Amino acid sequence: MAPETAYAPGWVHGVGLVLENHxxxxxxxxxxTAISSVLQPLxxxxxxxxGFGSLVGSRAAAVTGGAEYLVWLAPALLAxxxxxxxxxxxSYPVLAGFKWRRTYEATTATPIGGGQVALGQLAFVAVKSVLTGAVSLLVIALFGGVRSVGVLGSLVAAVLTGAAVAALVMAFSASRQDEGAAFNALFRFVVLPMTLFSGTFFPIANLPAWVQPLAWVSPLWxxxxxxxxxxxxxxxxxxAVLGHVAYLLVLLGVGIALSVRLFVRRLGR
Structure with a gap:
């Protein structure tokens, strides 16, 4: 038996090794990464x-179901x-792994395959979202934005949402040979509008009727x-809850399938 086969880790073990490395x-x-992960949400x-919540005051209750604006906003900020x-x-870190740093090639020079590299990368982003989300949740609680222990479920929902988006972006990045203007366009025309028009800061019912269907396809909404x-x-x-979960799981599944396929194709194994 070849040494590579004898010491090849199982599929799950290989993903775990990639996650451990990250x-x-x-x-x-x-x-x-503390500024982008924690300070920006703060x-x-x-x-x-x-700031804005102090301006709307009690008038926000009409659209928040009676909750304070800060309490209504906090779960959306986690997502x-x-x-x-x-x-x-x-985006850039994935392309760097292929093109500039070539860490993915180094990893697949071992018995670990491209699919395990992709899933390990995604698992790392999910774990990082849990860690940074927990810190953000603590800060939100200190400012009085938590009224129920159910907000821990909000963190789970946020991680699922982030993973669904991350998987799709990973597939997109794995298909790129050069960043060019692709990532700028991604953040400018996809991520930024998704942030503004997904009901994060105000209900999408306040948007024009022709814009609302665009919000419905947004994972962030x-x-x-x-x-x-x-x-x-x-x-x-x-x-509605089951519909939201199913939609995010479908996006996550599609993103994972595409990412694994593209990683394997690009890394040769």
Whole structure:
């Protein structure tokens, strides 16, 4: 039996090894991503939750179901932060792994395959979203944005949403040979509009009727609705909740399937 076959890790073990590698790197370099992962959501919290929220005051109750604006906004900020983290982590860093740093080629020089590399990368982004989301949740609680333990479910919904977006962006990045203007267009015409028009800061019912269908296809809208439902400040019923979960799981599955296929094709195994 060839040495490579004798010492080849199982599929799940291989994914775990890739995840461990990313976590070891993150343990030493987490400060480099702290601004985008934690400070940016905090700034949104201060600007909109406290600043804008103080302006709307009790008038916001008509659209928040009676909840304070900060409490209504907090679950959406968790989902928004997870989406932004997932989109960024799967853009330039993924292309760097293929083209500039070539860490993926180094990894697949071992018995670990391209599909395991892709899933390990996605698992790392999910774990990172849990860690940074927990810190953000603690900050939100300190500012009075938590009213129920159900907000922990909001964190789960946010991680699911971020993973769904991350998987799709990873597939897109794996198909690129050069970044060109592709990533700028992605953030400018997909991520930014998704942040603004997915019900994060105001209900999509306030949007023009012709814009609302665009919000319905946004993963962030589904994640935001789920996060608010978990926190007890959303009107979603059981059928709507299942619909939101199913939509995000379908996107996650499609993104994973495409990413694994493209990683295997590009890395040769």
């Amino acid at each position: 976590l070891r790197w993150y343990r030493r370099n987490w400060r480099a 700034l949104f919290l201060l600007a909109f939750g406290l 928004m932060s997870a989406v932004q983290t997932g989109a960024f982590e799967m 589904h994640g935001t609705e789920l996060a608010r439902w978990a926190a007890g400040v959303g009107p979603a019923g059981a059928g």
